[in-house]
Amino acid sequence: MISVLQLARPEILTLRPYEHAAWEPAFERMHANEMPWRASQEDSAAGLNRYPEPQPQELIEHLAELYGTAPDNVLAGRGSDEGIDLLVRAFCRAGEDSIMICPPTFGMYKVSARIQGAGVVEVPLLKERGYALDVERVLAAWNDKVKLVFVCSPNNPTGNLLDRAAIETLCSKLTDKAIVVVDEAYIEFAGVESIVPALARFENLVVLRTLSKAYALAGARCGALLAHKDIVALLSGVITPYALPTHTIESVLLCTDASHRAEAQARIQTILREREVLLNALAAVPAVRRVWRSDSNFLLLQCVDVKGVLDAAMSGGLIIRDLRSNPLLADCVRVSVGTPEQNARLLRTLERLPGAVSGDAA
Ligand SMILES: *Cc1c(COP(=O)(O)O)cnc(C)c1O
Numbered sequence: 001m002i003s004v005l006q007l008a009r010p011e012i013l014t015l016r017p018y019e020h021a022a023w024e025p026a027f028e029r030m031h032a033n034e035m036p037w038r039a040s041q042e043d044s045a046a047g048l049n050r051y052p053e054p055q056p057q058e059l060i061e062h063l064a065e066l067y068g069t070a071p072d073n074v075l076a077g078r079g080s081d082e083g084i085d086l087l088v089r090a091f092c093r094a095g096e097d098s099i100m101i102c103p104p105t106f107g108m109y110k111v112s113a114r115i116q117g118a119g120v121v122e123v124p125l126l127k128e129r130g131y132a133l134d135v136e137r138v139l140a141a142w143n144d145k146v147k148l149v150f151v152c153s154p155n156n157p158t159g160n161l162l163d164r165a166a167i168e169t170l171c172s173k174l175t176d177k178a179i180v181v182v183d184e185a186y187i188e189f190a191g192v193e194s195i196v197p198a199l200a201r202f203e204n205l206v207v208l209r210t211l212s213k214a215y216a217l218a219g220a221r222c223g224a225l226l227a228h229k230d231i232v233a234l235l236s237g238v239i240t241p242y243a244l245p246t247h248t249i250e251s252v253l254l255c256t257d258a259s260h261r262a263e264a265q266a267r268i269q270t271i272l273r274e275r276e277v278l279l280n281a282l283a284a285v286p287a288v289r290r291v292w293r294s295d296s297n298f299l300l301l302q303c304v305d306v307k308g309v310l311d312a313a314m315s316g317g318l319i320i321r322d323l324r325s326n327p328l329l330a331d332c333v334r335v336s337v338g339t340p341e342q343n344a345r346l347l348r349t350l351e352r353l354p355g356a357v358s359g360d361a362a
Contacts, residue, residue, distance in 0.1 A: 001230055002228055002231075004179060004203050004204045004228075004231075005230050005231065007091055007147050007176075007177075007179065009091065009092070012089075012090045012234065012237075012238060013234070017236075017237030018241050020051075020241055020242070021051060023053045023054070029050065032050075034051065036049070037049060044250060045250055046246050046249075047246075048246055048247075051242045052242050052244060052246045053249075054236075054242055054243070055076060056076075057071075058253065059076055059253060060074050060076060062252075062253060063076060063224045066256055067194070067224060067226060069226050070229075073199060073226050073228065073232060074224055074232065075224065075226075075236055075239065076222060076223070076243075076244055077223055077224075077225060077243055078221040078222065078244065079212060079221045079222065080183065080185060080210040080212075082239070083206075083208045083225035084108050084112050084150075084181075085115075086225070086235045086238050086239055087148055087181060087206065087225075088109075088112040088113055088116045088118060088148065089112075089238060090234060090235055092113065092148065093118075094116055094117030094118065096118075096145060097118050097119070097147050098113070098119030098120060098121050098145050099112075099113045099118055099119070099146065100122075100123060100138065100142065100146050100148070100178070101120060101121075101122055101123075102123050102124065102133060102152075103125070103326075103328055104124075104125065104131075104157060104323075104326055104328040104329050105125070105150070105152050105156065105157075105158075106152050106155075106156045106183060106185075109150040121141055123138045124328065130293070131158040131160050132162065132166070133151060133162045133166045135166045135169050135170060138170060139170070139174075142174065142178060147179065148178060148181055149170060149178050149179070149180050150181045151170070151180065151182055151183070152182075152185070153183070153184060153187070153190075154186040154190050154295040154296040156296070157326075157332075157334045158292060158300050159186075159294030159295060159298060159300050160292065161190050164192075167195060168195075168202070171202040171205050172202070174204060175202070175203070175204055176204070177204075179206055180202070180205055180206070181206045181207075181208065182195050182205065182206070182208070184207055184208060185208065185209070185210045185212070186214075186295070187209070188213070188214035188264075189213075189268060189272065190296065191295070192295075194207065194209070196209075199226060199227065203228045205228075206225060206226070206227040206231060207225075207226040207227070208223065208225055208226075209223060209224045209226060210223040210224075211223065211255075213297060214264055214297075215256060215260075215264050216255070216264065216267070217251065217252065217255055220252055221245075221248055222252045271297050271337050274337050274338075274339075274340055275294060275299065275337045277343065278299060278335070278347070279291050279293070279294065279299055281347050282301060282347070285347070285353075286353065287303060287304050287309055287354065288302070288303055288304070288350065289303060289304055289331075289356065297337050298336045299335045300329070300332055300333075300334055301333050301334075301335060302331055302332050303331055303332065304353075306322065306323075306330075308354075309333055309353065310333065312349040313349055313350070316345050316346065316348065316349035318338075318342065318345060318346050320333050320334065321335070321336075
């Protein structure tokens with residue numbers, strides 16, 4: 001057992017996981033209290049009358065190949081959201097332990113911690129340095145109750161990649177102290193390699209990948225947690241039995257085959273071109289004070305008047321993300337890059353809005 005596993009809750013380390021009905025496709029199933037007939041007209045290949053294979057081998061091998069790691073290092077779940085939840089539940093004792101996050105960032109880390117009764121230590125990203133990771137302050141803020149450090153790269157909602165060397169410094173300085181969870185939900189849009197190969201060097205590194213964004217499968221609910229095999233084995237005893245629905249397994253295998261990967265690559269290229277077009281055009285819109293550069297498929301905008309911008313978008317039939325509830329982004333919105341037609345429509349609605357009155361504080 002790797003030493004970083006000692007960070008897990010003792011009850012989880014000694015847990016005897018639920019025993020699934022054995023997966024023996026060579027036999028006819030009379031061991032899982034399923035109906036022996038299928039519902040009429042349901043269109044799955046496997047039959048929805050049957051429980052799916054837990055951590056389906058073919059899917060796991062496929063995800064391992066897609067993400068450049070070994071099957072032992074892959075846990076598949078219902079989106080990377082499930083990976084976040086499993087980590088918090090397995091590593092944080094309620095009322096005792098904490099996670100660390102670097103705001104402004106993805107909201108689910110904090111929500112999962114709150115649900116578990118875990119604390120949240122916040123070390124903000126450095127806005128003046130383009131929302132860079134503040135490695136020194138993360139390390140200074142660590143204490144032995146902090147079990148998980150979440151970093152999101154590219155970060156949602158600021159859009160920027162975090163420095164790879166800085167993340168690796170965290171992994172190395174926090175060896176045996178905390179797990180560094182790198183959420184790479186948008187890495188396919190960043191034009192850089194994933195941190196996945198570094199799993200071989202850091203036992204305390206966990207990488208989250210998702211099919212929801214670049215692979216256009218948000219509705220399938222499938223993500224992968226990539227980690228040392230001992231961490232994967234531990235969490236596979238915590239994940240709900242038969243977590244992945246049959247339809248999800250079948251759609252993911254279909255929509256990540258060679259031809260769909262080529263399709264995804266082509267669409268990513270279109271999004272990247274549109275992102276730059278939209279960024280440059282928005283930068284010239286009077287109602288937009290600032291647009292941040294992005295390594296993802298969305299843009300963060302600082303607005304003269306957020307409500308005016310949201311209303312204008314809605315008048316064009318478009319909804320963009322209101323970030324006003326985040327005190328660090330009180331005058332900001334987030335825009336997902338859409339089709340060329342949608343992007344042009346958004347621009348038309350925003351171009352009509354007034355800019356700042358001269359003398360207004362930026
Ligand atoms: C969208 C998103 C996710 C969630 O992905 P699912 O796989 O759909 O659960 C995770 N992390 C970040 C940063 C995201 O923006």
